[in-house]
Amino acid sequence: MTWTILVLVVGVLLYLFGGMLLPKGDEKKPSAGKVVAKKCISVIAIILIAGSMCRLYMPYYLTAINPAIVQEMVNGMQEQQQAEKNKQIRKFVRSEGDKMMRDAPILGNRDAKKTIYVWTDFSCPYCRRVHGEIERVLADRDDTRVVIKNFSIHGPLSDGPARAVIAANMQDPAKAAELTNMLMTREFYTQDDLKDQDKIAEKVEANVMKMAAEAGLDTEQLKKDMDSDVVARELRNVRDLAQRFEISGTPFLIIGEQAFPGAIPAAQIETALDEAE
Template sequence: MRPIAVLPTAALLALIALPAPAETFTEAEIKQLALDAILENPQIVMEAAAILQERDAARAQAEAQSTMTENRDLLERDANAPVVGNPDGDVTVVEFFDYNCPYCKRAGDEVGKLLAEDGQVRVVYREWPILGEGSVFAARAALAAREQDGYAEMHEALMGARGRLDESTVLEIAEEVGLDVARLRRDMDAPEVQAHIDTSMELAQSLGFTGTPSFVIGETLAPGLIDADQMQDIVKGVREGG
């Protein structure tokens, strides 16, 4: 039987159950004793896996907390990130999203409800295109639209589009919202466009996000779709906490 991948950790657990040795064991003998203990008590493997999961979760949580603390200004006040709602609002909601993510489209509706209900919220958009080339093209086009003061319109149109977005559909939408498509294509290559996407990737990874949509509100990480009421509850908690 081949040793399983978690044998080193499982071996430590197994050895705890072994009697104190009367003599010094070789490394090979220790491994064999551990393997024998695992075969007799398979639950040791599950216990080892649980320990590893808890350790990984604690490490990820600590890294996410560190990212929020050290990068608060970058998360909430990045001059290279679009802002909607009240630019001087007292609570900031940071949303990581992808235009080809159906849950992001639903989240967009919920963000809209939150802004309609609360005039003191500001929302920072972090373009995080992780669902293929079409998503990357859409994100670059939306960010480039800032040069024509058309980000908000382009963002809403892309979020409202049905079907999967690709280069041709994105350009059609840009034309429909009144953008100069030739200029848009040039502006998509601007360094600040790539810088925004790179920053989103780095922040999302450090925060432990694995998919879109994902939110940061105060000290709260909210991976996945949340509705306007849930957002408002978190916002209220931020206000109450100062």
């Protein structure tokens, strides 16, 4: 819309400029060059003005005739944008996949040939839903691994658990996977906890540590590692990649050459894995 209005303004200005090329009143007869220049400028100006007016009016016309046409156009543009985004993601993952996995917790077969990258948040209900779908997929196949990218967007409800599982991965990858499953399937804060925002982080950490101990992790070492450079690097990597891939929410999955914003069912995950190289 902005570009269309700008083109319209340019067209009007060109038309006015063309009119200034020829003399008025008692001025001498204009040269042939000026006449040709005015006509050319006028034609260009009219084309710009007419084209802009059509672009401005067309959506209203199409909506009046058939609203479905506009929706189809919008859907087509969105599909093209998603296809281009998928292309960029695919290229990046192929070249930087190892770095994306370096410090991240991994579920399933760590040596599997097929990989799911999932941007997730332990406090996100949709993330918990898709985690259940992923677990169903992993239960039936050994050729898949899931790289957990903890995208903490809910403050203390997200940050503490995210740091804990990354730190747990430094200590024992298998136990980090177990802690991840615990945090995705159990509650680590209550509604009453939310009433005291000043202490919510402490309560969340205490509950996370109980689960970590249950998973067999050294909780004292875990607390130290949560503030380590490794954890900070992984969280920074998650944010940087989210910005690169234009990820604004969770969950977000990358499977093979496809990207999936939002929670998707196990069947769709299976299909994407079957289509992946």
